[in-house]
Amino acid sequence: MKKKKITYFVLAVLLGAALLGAWNYYNRISYMQNALEAEYQRSFFDLVKHVENLDVLLSKSLVSSAPKGNIITLTSIWHEAENARASIDQIPVGLKLQQSQKYFAQIGDFAYTLAKQNVEGKTIDKKDWDKLLELRNQTRKLNRELHELQNRIASGRISWGNMDKTGIKQKISKTTPEPMGELMFKIDERLKDEAPTLVYDGPFSDHVEQVKPMGVTGDLVSREEARDKAERFIDNPRGIDYSIVFKGDVNGSIPAYSFIIKPPGAAGDENILLDISKKGGHVIWYINPRGINQPKITLKDAIEKAENFISSRNYKQMVATGSLREGDVITVTFAHKQDGVIIYPDFIKVSVALDNGEVIAFDSQGYLFSHRARNLPPPKLSEEEVRKRIKDELKIERIRKAVIPSPSKKEIFCYEVKVKFNNEKYLIYINAATGDEETILQVIESPSGTITL
Amino acid sequence: MTGNRQKRGILYSIIIISLSLIITIIVMYNHNKEISLQEFENKGETGEVYSPEVGYPSSDDLWLLARLVSGEARGEPYQGQVAVAAVILNRVRSPKFPATVAGVIYQPHAFESVSNGQIWAKRPSAENIRAARAALNGWDPTYGSLFFWNPFKKVSKWIWSRKIVQRIGRHVFGI
Numbered sequence: 001m002k003k004k005k006i007t008y009f010v011l012a013v014l015l016g017a018a019l020l021g022a023w024n025y026y027n028r029i030s031y032m033q034n035a036l037e038a039e040y041q042r043s044f045f046d047l048v049k050h051v052e053n054l055d056v057l058l059s060k061s062l063v064s065s066a067p068k069g070n071i072i073t074l075t076s077i078w079h080e081a082e083n084a085r086a087s088i089d090q091i092p093v094g095l096k097l098q099q100s101q102k103y104f105a106q107i108g109d110f111a112y113t114l115a116k117q118n119v120e121g122k123t124i125d126k127k128d129w130d131k132l133l134e135l136r137n138q139t140r141k142l143n144r145e146l147h148e149l150q151n152r153i154a155s156g157r158i159s160w161g162n163m164d165k166t167g168i169k170q171k172i173s174k175t176t177p178e179p180m181g182e183l184m185f186k187i188d189e190r191l192k193d194e195a196p197t198l199v200y201d202g203p204f205s206d207h208v209e210q211v212k213p214m215g216v217t218g219d220l221v222s223r224e225e226a227r228d229k230a231e232r233f234i235d236n237p238r239g240i241d242y243s244i245v246f247k248g249d250v251n252g253s254i255p256a257y258s259f260i261i262k263p264p265g266a267a268g269d270e271n272i273l274l275d276i277s278k279k280g281g282h283v284i285w286y287i288n289p290r291g292i293n294q295p296k297i298t299l300k301d302a303i304e305k306a307e308n309f310i311s312s313r314n315y316k317q318m319v320a321t322g323s324l325r326e327g328d329v330i331t332v333t334f335a336h337k338q339d340g341v342i343i344y345p346d347f348i349k350v351s352v353a354l355d356n357g358e359v360i361a362f363d364s365q366g367y368l369f370s371h372r373a374r375n376l377p378p379p380k381l382s383e384e385e386v387r388k389r390i391k392d393e394l395k396i397e398r399i400r401k402a403v404i405p406s407p408s409k410k411e412i413f414c415y416e417v418k419v420k421f422n423n424e425k426y427l428i429y430i431n432a433a434t435g436d437e438e439t440i441l442q443v444i445e446s447p448s449g450t451i452t453l
Numbered sequence: 454m455t456g457n458r459q460k461r462g463i464l465y466s467i468i469i470i471s472l473s474l475i476i477t478i479i480v481m482y483n484h485n486k487e488i489s490l491q492e493f494e495n496k497g498e499t500g501e502v503y504s505p506e507v508g509y510p511s512s513d514d515l516w517l518l519a520r521l522v523s524g525e526a527r528g529e530p531y532q533g534q535v536a537v538a539a540v541i542l543n544r545v546r547s548p549k550f551p552a553t554v555a556g557v558i559y560q561p562h563a564f565e566s567v568s569n570g571q572i573w574a575k576r577p578s579a580e581n582i583r584a585a586r587a588a589l590n591g592w593d594p595t596y597g598s599l600f601f602w603n604p605f606k607k608v609s610k611w612i613w614s615r616k617i618v619q620r621i622g623r624h625v626f627g628i
Contacts, residue, residue: 251616
């Protein structure tokens, strides 16, 4: 009898403990869910606020006739658009709201570009004003829609609620609509159709996505021709008897064949991958993932190996513009040189293993995208005039001519002025036609010794 | 008899309690064992190179990127690991995604390994770090892809509406 009593007692205690544990667990989960829901609500309510502000600011930019005041309005638009972007990133369906994200990114970028033009003394022209009007009208519509959603949330009719119980993946594939998510997707779909196309001088301009590779020249090559070219292209100082297998077609910005190049007997972790363009049979990139043994060659020799490699692969008129050593690999960047001008957009990267000087990685996407013969008009500024524009505190180490890419992938013909300030080095780019300072880069050198090319 | 049994019961509970304590301590210790940043800070020597992007991911992002590569592309070929890291950086540059590496990686529901904690489960291997670094230095075998997924796993229908660019290892990469 006593035994039984003890058993019951123990069972009761266990049950009690289990219930207590479950209750505690449940409490914690609902606490966390509420915390998460609060995060999502905050992001959404913030988003609504930022869109409301954008509506007002865009309207002001339309009626402003004072260029200086407009600079402030335009930079405020940039600021609010970035805020809206940050809010939308944090709502649970943000991953699928790509058009909305792009919409805010573009408004901000566009307003920033216009503000910059205003600073340079250019007022907003008719074309840009029309775009601002279009954006204002679209934002006003968006503002109304979001407010409506906000009211429905506030009255408790919809919520982000159980977005997190099962994860977004199931939610998306389910046929029953997830209220808040579905309503947001609807807005996103509408923006896809209705948002204006924006072409301007900024990184998110619509023309940037449509850039076509200009350096991919020549006739279509067959898969067999491409295979032979690939086999001849890779660096093989160890004389390995590779077997080369077609992996598949690549449907990216440069249509290509993809090959796997296998060393005999390896387990697969030393397979080289290589993509070669269908048009012209240009090797786009290859990566050999092999491990590197004890370094034996000097950095200078490695750079020379890289130079020999690209010139033997028929890339002429290339100069080394930079190098980066990481572990036992050095990566050298080369740029094309035309009439003594460095063309930075036409770049190629070559990685050399420091154990035997083998080229273990190659990439020519930059070159293939932008290379062509350029029309370089004689600079309006002389080197002497450029020299005068540099502050007296800076010591000029070198001046040379270069073409650099603008944020919107346009090209700018500049003087590249390398200066020393205290112990820091900078590259200042002065527009060869207008004398404007286009950009400044700091040259980072590590104390373990620097290679300056 | 009962006294003996009670004693034994006490002994067992002591053993069980101490065992669970030890296990708890081990688990907690492992949890707190973090990788020192120094492991990642093996910065290279740098020559001058033109890199015009403002806000271009810095080497501070290396650590987080290597974590994600470890969580998402463990067991993939090296090139596939570089590709996964490249997708993150392509998103950072895209107007359709957050503008920082942390923003992209921690975007709600963006990555399985962040949702299920795999990103913190294991240390990134030397290869993961090398792959993340290659991507930071501009290697992109995916031609600007913004998505990757494993076609053998259950994924949302929506993801299949993306245009597939390239397949590396078990992942497909798409825009």
